[in-house]
Structure formats: C-alpha cells, structure tokens
Amino acid sequence: MARVEQVKVFRIIPKELDPEADGEPITPTRKVKRELMYRQFEALVESMYSDREERLVAAEVGDLLQESAN
Secondary structure (H helix, E strand, C coil): CCHHHCCCCCCCCCCCCCCCCCCCCECCCCCECHHHHHHHCHHHHHHHCCCHHHHHHHHHHHHHHHHHHC
16 A cells, blocks of 8 residues: 555544444444544544654653663
C-alpha cells in the first residue's frame, strides 16, 4: 500500500457499541454513523491528529540519547 493508504494512528474506543441502544453511533447493520461517532468521541479523534504525543516521545528519546552520550 502507498504511504497515504496506510493506517498511521488508531485508538480503541472505551466502550462496546450497541446498535440497539438509543443514541449509539452505529446502525443495526453495524455501519458507523460518522457524525454521531465524531460527536461522541471528539476528544479521542482530535488526539489522533495532535502532535503532542509525538513531541513528548521525541523529547524522551532526545533525553535518553543525551544521557547515553555522557
């Protein structure tokens, strides 16, 4: 697969989706209702596109490299 087609980041949602429950972002045939899914899990989705985690990891790696050089 081309780089643009590869999954780069994913998250596991904190609950099981139940198509029989009211307000669930999934249809009875288990298709995702994207707008409802985004509204319910907006923070989770936004965290996938944040570079905060990458910066933290890079900082830790940089610290480790500096320690090993000393």
